[in-house]
Amino acid sequence: xxxxxxxxxxxxxxxxxxxxxxxxxxxxxxxxxxxxxxxxxxxxxxxxxxxxxxxxxxxxxxxxxxxxxxxxxxxxxxxxxxxxxxxxxxxxxxxxxxxxxxxxxxxxxxxxxxxxxxxxxxxxxxxxxxxxxxxxxxxxxxxxxxxxxxxxxxxxxxxxxxxxxxxxxxxxxxxxxxxxxxxxxxxxxxxxxxxxxxxxxxxxxxxxxxxxxxxxxxxxxxxxxxxxxxxxxxxxxxxxxxxxxxxxxxxxxxxxxxxxxxxxxxxxxxxxxxxxxxxxxxxxxxxxxxxxxxxxxxxxxxxxxxxxxxxxxxxxxxxxxxxxxxxxxxxxxxxxxxxxxxxxxxxxxxxxxxxxxxxxxxxxxxxxxxxxxxxxxxxxxxxxxxxxxxxxxxxxxxxxxxxxxxxxxxxxxxxxxxxxxxxxxxxxxxxxxxxxxxxxxxxxxxxxxxxxxxxxxxxxxxxxxxxxxxxxxxxxxxxxxxxxxxxxxxxxxxxxxxxxxxxxxxxxxxxxxxxxxxxxxxxxxxxxxxxxxxxxxxxxxxx
Ligand SMILES: [Zn+2]
Numbered sequence: 001x002x003x004x005x006x007x008x009x010x011x012x013x014x015x016x017x018x019x020x021x022x023x024x025x026x027x028x029x030x031x032x033x034x035x036x037x038x039x040x041x042x043x044x045x046x047x048x049x050x051x052x053x054x055x056x057x058x059x060x061x062x063x064x065x066x067x068x069x070x071x072x073x074x075x076x077x078x079x080x081x082x083x084x085x086x087x088x089x090x091x092x093x094x095x096x097x098x099x100x101x102x103x104x105x106x107x108x109x110x111x112x113x114x115x116x117x118x119x120x121x122x123x124x125x126x127x128x129x130x131x132x133x134x135x136x137x138x139x140x141x142x143x144x145x146x147x148x149x150x151x152x153x154x155x156x157x158x159x160x161x162x163x164x165x166x167x168x169x170x171x172x173x174x175x176x177x178x179x180x181x182x183x184x185x186x187x188x189x190x191x192x193x194x195x196x197x198x199x200x201x202x203x204x205x206x207x208x209x210x211x212x213x214x215x216x217x218x219x220x221x222x223x224x225x226x227x228x229x230x231x232x233x234x235x236x237x238x239x240x241x242x243x244x245x246x247x248x249x250x251x252x253x254x255x256x257x258x259x260x261x262x263x264x265x266x267x268x269x270x271x272x273x274x275x276x277x278x279x280x281x282x283x284x285x286x287x288x289x290x291x292x293x294x295x296x297x298x299x300x301x302x303x304x305x306x307x308x309x310x311x312x313x314x315x316x317x318x319x320x321x322x323x324x325x326x327x328x329x330x331x332x333x334x335x336x337x338x339x340x341x342x343x344x345x346x347x348x349x350x351x352x353x354x355x356x357x358x359x360x361x362x363x364x365x366x367x368x369x370x371x372x373x374x375x376x377x378x379x380x381x382x383x384x385x386x387x388x389x390x391x392x393x394x395x396x397x398x399x400x401x402x403x404x405x406x407x408x409x410x411x412x413x414x415x416x417x418x419x420x421x422x423x424x425x426x427x428x429x430x431x432x433x434x435x436x437x438x439x440x441x442x443x444x445x446x447x448x449x450x451x452x453x454x455x456x457x458x459x460x461x462x463x464x465x466x467x468x469x470x471x472x473x474x475x476x477x478x479x480x481x482x483x484x485x486x487x488x489x490x491x492x493x494x495x496x497x498x499x500x501x502x503x504x505x506x507x508x509x510x511x512x513x514x515x516x517x518x519x520x521x522x523x524x525x526x527x528x529x530x531x532x533x534x535x536x537x538x539x540x541x542x543x
Contacts, residue, residue, distance in 0.1 A: 001027040006087050008412045010376075011076035011401065014044055014116050017109060020083060021047045028090040030054045031099070037107065038239030041128070044112040046239055051089045052103040053096065059103025062533040063429035063457070064249045067422065068107040068240065069256035071210050071318075073114025073125045077335045077405040077414075078256030082108035084415035085422055101533070102429050103249070110236055111210065123150030124188065124400040126226060127210040128234065136194035138202040139187055145385045145395055150189045152397035154382065155390060159199070160185040168363050170379055172397075174355040186397075192389055211257075211317055213237045216324050217269055218316035227316055244326065248474050251463050251531040252425050253322055253330040256418075258405045259304070260346040261297075261336035263290040263421075268301035268317035275323070276465040283329050289424050290331060294417035297346055304334075308353050327467025329425070333418055336406035338378060342368035374409065378402040430502065431457030432476055432529030434537045439522050441542060446489070447513050449539050453478060453497060453527055454506030461532045462499045474530035475499045480511060481524040487514045500532070515541075 004023035012020070025034035031053060036045040052059040067085055069078030086106045092099060109115050114127050123141045131140060141150045154162070154172065160183030165171040175183055192201055209226025218224070218231040232238040244250060257264075265287045272280055287298040301319050302311040322330030339349060342365040352358045369378055382396035406414060437451040453476065455461055461476055462468040480493030489512040497507050513522055520540065527535045 003027045003087060003090055006080070006083055008080070008408045010408055011119050011405070012079060013119055014109075014112050017079060017083075017112075018045075018047070021049060021086075021108070024049065024086060024090055028093060031093045032086070032090050033059075037243045038235065040111070040113045040236055041234075042113045044116075046110060046112060046236060047108060048243070049086050049106040049108070050103060051086060051099070051106065053094050053099040055094065056100045057534075059105065060247070060249065062101060062103045062249060063251045063431065063531055064103040064105055064247060065422065065426045065429070066105045066107070066244070066247075066250055066253045067256070068110055068253070070109040070115050071111055071255065072127055072257060073111055074118040074400050074404045075256070075258040075335075076115060076119055076401060077258045077408075077411050079108045079115065080408070080411050081256050081333075081335055081415040081418050082106050084412075085419045088419050098423065098427060101431060102426055104426070105243075105247070105250075107240065110240055118401050121148070121150040122399040122401040125204070126207050128208045129204050130206040130208065131204075133205070134193045135202065135205065137192065137196055137198070137200060138205065139190045139192045140204060141188045141190040144189055144191060144387060145383075147395075149380065149399070151380050151395050151399070153187045153189050153385075153387065153390070153393045153395050154184040154397070155187070155393050156182045157185040157199070158183060162186060165359065165363070168366055170366065170381070171359070171362055173359045189395055195389055208234065210234050210237050212315060214316050214318055214321035214325075215241070216316065216321040224315035231316060245472065248472065248530050249533060250326070250328065251429050251459060252328055253326070254418075254422060254425070255318055255330070255332040257332055257334050258337060259334040260349045261294070261340045261406075261414075262299045262304060262334040262346055263287045263294065263296050264299055264301050264304060264319065264332040264334060266301065266319040266323045266330070268314045268319040270302070270313070272300060279323070279329075279464045279466055282464070283323075283331075286329055286425055287331060290333065290418075290421040293420040293424070294333070294414060296333065296336075301332075306350050306352060323464070323466060325470075325472075327462065327464050327470045327473050329464060331425075333421075335411070335414055335418070338369075338403045338405065338407065339365050341407045341410040376402050376407055428458040430455050430459045430461045430463065430500075430529070430532035432461065432500065432527055432532030432535055434525055434527055434535050435506070437525060437537045437539050439539050439542055442512070445514050445516065447515060447522055447541070449511045449513060449522060450509065451525055451537070451539070452506045452508050453500075455500035455502055455529075455532055457532060458502045459531075460499060460501045460505070461530050463531055467531075468499060473499075474528070476530060476532065477528045478509065479526040479528065481526065482513060483519055483521045483523055485516045485519050486522050488512075489514055499530075
């Protein structure tokens with residue numbers, strides 16, 4: 001059975017995603033396994049692909065790398081990029097040296113409910129909107145004109161902050177002192193709950209941002225917008241956290257988002273000077289590898305902002321969680337937005353200081369779009385509609401799901417770059433091995449067993465300097481299991497080695513045993529290597 005084709009024509013619905021991951025697993029037996037890390041709030045399974053060459057052991061016994069995407073509802077490109085990596089790895093399969101030694105966990109869509117809303121309606125939510133307690137005078141997004149989409153409503157209003165752009169009538173621009181009517185106000189397409197007929201209409205309910213729901217420096221609203229009730233209060237995030245903490249073999253994580261394209265690295269709060277200096281050097285070096293493969297700029301999260309803004313502080317964010325609570329080098333790639341696909345660089349987007357400059361970039365994007373042969377439906381014409389509450393409105397405008405992502409066609413090139421980065425990062429995995437196991441006869445029925453346990457990977461078994469101090473990243477342990485009829489003479493069988501540095505750090509180990517008769521084997525050595533993976537060897541009698 002051939003691997004399923006990953007199309008780059010449109011973003012995927014949940015059913016399309018499910019069909020793809022099922023086919024991928026079925027077409028790559030012994031390499032790809034489909035599991036679920038739990039169910040979403042609305043009951044959709046959150047797919048997990050575990051990918052490794054199982055002929056050398058399951059992913060759980062190897063150093064492992066996690067890729068996740070689409071934590072934010074409309075950032076659908078992340079699902080695609082994660083699936084690109086999954087499919088590439090599946091195609092490599094047993095030919096890959098890396099898959100013999102490393103396991104990959106891929107969660108292409110952490111937020112299947114939010115993504116389904118975004119992909120089917122193009123409506124705009126961050127991760128989730130709590131609509132359980134509907135507030136009065138509040139607009140809830142809904143497809144009121146029945147065209148299948150949730151677009152923008154514009155209404156003429158004397159206080160309206162927008163006017164139609166004289167240079168491109170499709171667009172709305174900020175009203176200035178010189179603007180002439182008609183003036184417009186805008187609302188998302190929807191219905192106002194218990195409207196009292198006034199102009200004061202709030203939009204949607206409580207909005208949750210799951211990339212503010214991680215545990216490091218979590219703060220409640222209103223200190224941190226979108227935080228949720230407590231760290232991992234959202235079931236999807238809880239499922240991911242439980243998965244992460246059940247896998248001490250994880251040594252690297254990459255998350256996919258869409259914003260102006262960038263390779264993001266810690267810190268997400270405070271200053272770089274708060275982090276270990278050696279760790280910052282390595283995370284920067286790795287991020288530059290990402291930049292090389294994607295063409296994206298490297299930006300610490302706190303600096304991912306307009307040039308004229310202050311540094312940002314994101315509480316409960318993935319980056320500081322990944323570095324400070326897991327001790328790992330973690331990254332998020334912002335895969336881009338439609339402006340990037342139109343050839344506008346991230347530095348030009350962040351250089352914008354005034355509304356006029358932003359409006360000029362949108363115009364440039366639309367001009368580029370007009371010239372495309374195959375056009376994704378990024379704009380819906382303003383169409384008059386008699387709204388049951390608001391009266392005469394026009395519904396149309398830019399489609400969020402396209403504006404907030406690179407084009408699917410562009411994504412193919414981008415995903416190839418992020419895949420190469422993933423391989424480069426993952427290739428530095430720690431790798432715990434048992435070398436030169438041997439037994440020597442010392443006298444009648446007495447034997448000496450020797451072996452070297454070493455880390456021949458590039459990262460230390462504690463991955464980062466930060467990781468050395470954390471309980472989660474476990475040091476190396478050796479279990480000594482004597483064969484039947486073999487008795488240990490040494491003081492201790494099991495050994496705790498602690499962490500091993502990369503490449504050149506090894507320990508020579510020695511045991512003495514006594515054996516009755518002539519047993520075929522003397523013992524089994526099992527090495528539990530934490531992030532470096534497990535290894536085992538059976539030691540036989542010398543010939
Ligand atoms: Zn995002």
